[in-house]
Amino acid sequence: AQTVTQSQPEMSVQEAETVTLSCTYDTSESDYYLFWYKQPPSRQMILVIRQEAYKQQNATENRFSVNFQKAAKSFSLKISDSQLGDAAMYFCAYKYSGAGSYQLTFGKGTKLSVIP
């Protein structure tokens, strides 16, 4: 079974600084997707960024970028120029890309605080 591990329960960052959230996963599959979701206090789950395992290039969305290391099964999220609105729980998630696979498997999350 696939597992997703986020080893940092809490992180903090100064406003305008950069922070990196860690995620490792375990799978025997070669084709899959990885995601970072943001869950603010409203609890709405918001997709931040997505990475296809077959792509070597790291995904980027504005201030958010990932460092995808397939061999190491590592998928970290870097937030640049942190803003107060970035404060939230961040969840790393995995999804096998094969036919008949529907489930997202989530880590336990990292709570990010942004210090003004």
Add this chain to the structure above:
Amino acid sequence: NAGVMQNPRHLVRRRGQEARLRCSPMKGHSHVYWYRQLPEEGLKFMVYLQKENIIDESGMPKERFSAEFPKEGPSILRIQQVVRGDSAAYFCASSPPARGNYNEQFFGPGTRLTVL
């Protein structure tokens, strides 16, 4: 285009009562997923439904839990004879008919169930 809607947002039940959680998918989406988030945990997959069909219920507890997605109306997650351990946030996600191997799931705001 309205997002995924869930109601109620908050639900309080006493032990032994029934809880009914509703999910209206985004317009044009025919796939619905239910996830449960226990305190201090990530989301865990429960069930995947298409109109009038349960496709994958591998994450559903064997007893007291059921789900449906009728031809007309919202998807319903039903919990009979609730116990304190059922207290959690229940999230619904929807996706359009599959195109290739990637089918993004759009999440609703969740229903927080509290069992007294």
